[in-house]
Amino acid sequence: MKVSDYIADFIARQGVKKIFMLSGSGSVYLDDSIAGKNLDFICVRNEATAPMMAESYARLTGKLGVACITSGPGGTNAVSGLSEAWVDSAPVLVISGQVDKKHTCHKANIKNLRSLGIQEIDIIPIVNSLTKYAQMVEDPDSIRYHLEKAVYLAKSGRPGPVWLDIPLDVQSSIIDEKMLEGWNPEASEKDLDKNKLKEAVMLLAESKRPLIIAGQGIRIAKSLDEFKNLIEKLKIPVILSRLGQDMLPFSYRYNLGHGGMKGLRYTKLIMSKSDLILSLGSRLAVPFVSDALSESAKIIMVDIDEAELKKPSIRVDLQINSDVKEFIEGLLKEDVKVDASDWLKDCQGYKESYPLAGPARNPIDLYYFVSRLDALSKENSVFVSDAGSSYYVTGQALRFEKGQREITSGAFASMGLAIPLAIGSASADPSRQILAITGDGSLELNIQELKTMSSCGLDIKLFVINNGGYVSIRNTQDALCGGRHVGSGQAEGLNFKKIADAFELPYESIQNYEEVDGKITEILNKKGPVFIEVVSDNCQKIIEPIKQI
Amino acid sequence: MKVSDYIADFIARQGVKKIFMLSGSGSVYLDDSIAGKNLDFICVRNEATAPMMAESYARLTGKLGVACITSGPGGTNAVSGLSEAWVDSAPVLVISGQVDKKHTCHKANIKNLRSLGIQEIDIIPIVNSLTKYAQMVEDPDSIRYHLEKAVYLAKSGRPGPVWLDIPLDVQSSIIDEKMLEGWNPEASEKDLDKNKLKEAVMLLAESKRPLIIAGQGIRIAKSLDEFKNLIEKLKIPVILSRLGQDMLPFSYRYNLGHGGMKGLRYTKLIMSKSDLILSLGSRLAVPFVSDALSESAKIIMVDIDEAELKKPSIRVDLQINSDVKEFIEGLLKEDVKVDASDWLKDCQGYKESYPLAGPARNPIDLYYFVSRLDALSKENSVFVSDAGSSYYVTGQALRFEKGQREITSGAFASMGLAIPLAIGSASADPSRQILAITGDGSLELNIQELKTMSSCGLDIKLFVINNGGYVSIRNTQDALCGGRHVGSGQAEGLNFKKIADAFELPYESIQNYEEVDGKITEILNKKGPVFIEVVSDNCQKIIEPIKQI
Ligand SMILES: Cc1ncc(C[n+]2csc(CCOP(=O)(O)OP(=O)(O)O)c2C)c(N)n1
Ligand SMILES: Cc1ncc(C[n+]2csc(CCOP(=O)(O)OP(=O)(O)O)c2C)c(N)n1
DSSP, rough: HHHHHHHHHHHHHHTTTTTEEEOGGGHOOOOOOOHTOEEEEEEEEEGGHHHHHHHHHHHHHOOOOOEEOOOOOHHHHTHHHHHHHHHOOOOOOEEEEEEEEGGGGHHOOOOOOOOSTTTTOOOHHGGGOOOOEEEEEEEEGHHHHHHHHHHHHSSSSSSSOOOOOOOOOOOHHHHOOGGHHHHHHHOOOOOOOOHHHHHHHHHHHHHEEEEEEEEEEHHHOHHHHHHHHHHHHOOOOOOGGGGGSSSSSSTTTTTTEEEEEOOOTTTTHHHHHOOOOEEEEEEHHHHHHHSSTTTOOOEEEOOSSSHHHOOOOOOHHHHHOOEEEHHHHHHHHOOOOOOOOOHHHHHHHHHHHHHHOOOTTTBBBBHHHHHHHHHHHHHTEEEEEEEEEHHHHHHHHHHOSOOEEEOOOOOOOOOOHHHHHHHHHHHHTTSEEEEEEEETTHHHHHTHHHHHHHHHHHEEEEEEEEESSSSHHHHHHHHHHHHHHSSSOTTTTOOOHHHHHTTTTOOOEEEEEHHHHHHHHHTTTSSOEEEEEEEEEEEOOOOOOOOOO | HHHHHHHHHHHHHHHOEEEEEEOGGGGHHHHHHHHHHHHHHEEOSSHHHHHHHHHHHHHHHOEEEEEEESHHHHHHHTHHHHHHHTTTTTTTTEEEOOOOOOOOHHHHHHHTOOSSOOOOOOOOHHHHHHHHHEEOOGGGGHHHHHHHHHHHHHHSSSOEEEEEEHHHHHHOOOGGGGOOOOOOOOOOOOOHHHHHHHHHHHHHHHHHHHEEOOOOOHHHHTTTHHHHHHHHHHHHEEEEEEGGTTTTTSTTTTTTOOOOOTTTTTTTHHHHOOOOEEEEEEOOOOOTTTOOTTTTOEEEEEEEEHHHHHHOOOOOEEEOOOOOHHHHHHHSSSSSOOOOOHHHHHHHHHHHHHHHOOOOOOSSSHHHHHHHHHOOOOOOOOOEEEEEEEHHHHHHHOTTTTEEEEEEEOSOOOOOOOHHHHHHHHOOOTTTTTEEEEEETTHHHHHHHHHHHHHOOOEEEEEEEEESSOOHHHHHHHHHHHTTSOOOOOOOOOHHHHHHHHTOOOOOOOOEEEGHHHHHHHHHHHHHOEEEEEETTTTOOOOOOSSSS
């Protein structure tokens, strides 16, 4: 059988139903096999977005996400999406086409040779620091080995992207499927250190004001149920990281919502008062922790990624380098003596005394808008956001009461992700409605994919916040550069009605707060993609968490 | 003075008049200083295009091109443009903003730490293999050193991109300009080996059918005049590489035009008959040489980049690793006994007997269209092309009789370059009219920059070849995959009139060959940007060079 057919079969066996690709001569056999093996594929309009779509596909399905692109610029274009999957821990396999082996810089191995074959570059050193595994497949008979190893690494431990570069002569080689060597992971997984578990139990017992900080690692480790059991057992308040904020409904009594630099108003206050942080599957990122924690608080951090435990920005008292599921299961079996009921009440008090107020006024306040969208959203919808104000406001105003999920750029808050993440989400699960929110600035970066959205007819409602350009940057420039606005001006806005029309999307607009509810209801009841311009406040300010009352 | 101000001043001192940027909090001081120092800047709508614009700016002005972007995704987005500058030898300086030093993975130096600060990634390992110099500037007092070294390396030898990553705390540091350490290149440039020069003279004297292959290295080395003198002295025919094809008018008697895999029909024939190739400032790329050269031909290759001389795809008899200008000057002083008059006549005969015929018919043939555009173009215009058919056809049909230039993607023929390269070209020299030709497929990749084009009001005429999607890929799939068309279909075309309108560009269309001349004349006389849809043959075939008659 042909190597490219083997690859397509292998991907299908992973349960992957959709591949994101852009065709090319360098990937011609791969493209052909993908179609031939009845794998469904979505053609993107710039390779940059293929790994982004694959990432949201992976995050929603819990499966592998796959992107297939061509050599040279195909690969370099994909770097931006790849880096998202890297920092946000998504199991994405990128397969790139490559010229015949003999014309690759990779094989030539001459220092600083820039390009050899037609449309060729050695992509491996470029993506190496952004992947868990990146290899050019030289020997057709090694294809099974590379695929098995790559996919295992992508999905195990802290997930992340992997990259296989397949020369044309390898793609089209004929192999004997039965003779291929496979790959087996080494047995030694990181076992939970029992002593550390005991120490955690002790620290919990000593603590007066314990706080769980929970991140998407819990979902990735498929331990959401165990996590919920643990909260019920410990009765400790929980603050969620951005990528973890959809794990619990906001109304849940132990859930204090999303924390961090742009978290809910009272969360930093609570973090600073806590005397014991138990971090589960959150990397305790710089923008999350900032200066919130008290110097005297003890910190227990459970993370499968050793690098996160060792990083200089956080002082961890008890580093537990283990699968978070194993840790939670371990803790569930322990007799933990912790009584945090007063502290919990305090926390719940803060939560109640700082309700998120989105004023009903014109021009539309984003908090108001997002809160109404949240309230009117259907069960199991997926929220997708983009950079700028929409990123921060969705981080504070979404409530996840009805099984909704959020797919967004975690570590980077990159501009331009909303459309590709929405497309990936919609193709992962057509039964979920996708509510994507982007800014007039962020929209532009991958605006070409509006056409992918319309031609695939996906159930994506794309809300475009028209607030006259880069409000977030104007706010930063006001703070740091005496209000000089450079490259963040309001002058050059797009005409969104015409944009929607040009990309063949139905257009709606929401111009004032009085029509927000009616329009949203109407729009969410429509079938297929809709482009909605939301004219809102050009001076939107983001609520900042407070540390002291 | 502030480091960011120092950087802006330094760039201004390089004679750079335009910077290509996208603002961000991570580059906030850089952005502010660029504006404050009265450097003109163009705001792009995706960082991917900033280095592309900087590249065409550099190639047209002979100066440095500069892009300024923010941390994290700002940098990773820019990788695609960066890689173009790398493979096509353009002196581009990318300056990226970065978070405070203490929050960089670069400083933390922990293996596989994915991201530490807000919107942070270590960009250096990603861009390292794509640059001549890539550094994070840690010490504010080293800024002069890094800038001088980076710019020197970008412009010297074989030019290429360089990258400086500047943390926020460094950007805003106050330095004493007078105390800064500078950087001086080591004296030892590669000197021309006199023995090799003599050997070249001997080989020329022995040759019956010598052929010069000339590439953009000649222009980069600022030796175009010397090159012309050399041709007049040697009276040898010349074939031009793609990036060198605008160096001589096609009608010039020694010029046989553009060669290579998709070169002019007779050029491969001539290459295969030659018994001595003298390659000047061309890398003799795989797609250029393919199987054209005779086994017995001697090859002299003059290249400043040692890696190109050593590459496995070409057997070079006499490797001359020197500045091409120095070599040409050396050769001009030698007494070269070469008489190629009969051979020259043969070559000229082939040139005459294979005129490029673009049939006047409907649907419009691309050769016809490009030939007419060429004929009607104004003096000193700049042609810009994109991937696909337009790339190959412009490579065969342009004539450069009136001081025109071409700016295109050389090694990669990447999709999506036409608009950014056109914008960079137009801002390099507003006195030149830009004639950009793109395909309906290639247009999409950086379609967001249509808005940059319109809002800057540049004199760019953008011809969009509507031929129902990816013709080139359909042709490849016909050849290699039994005609199965995957991801190259005709179904999902854009409505270009609406696209032009949405991005606020005047729209014109050319629907049949009869109106080509009239419309082109009219359009080229308009001021400012115009978007022109050219409805053309959905089955456009590319003329293939022949090796034998
Ligand atoms: C790829 C990328 N480049 C630059 C930035 C820096 N940045 C953050 S927010 C922002 C402006 C976003 O504008 P818009 O989407 O209109 O949202 P607004 O801030 O106006 O609400 C910019 C430029 C980024 N996050 N990502
Ligand atoms: C970034 C990038 N991705 C993929 C390719 C492979 N490729 C070469 S030509 C082509 C189709 C170009 O379509 P279009 O611009 O419409 O030109 P046509 O071939 O139809 O004339 C593709 C996909 C490429 N050159 N660059």
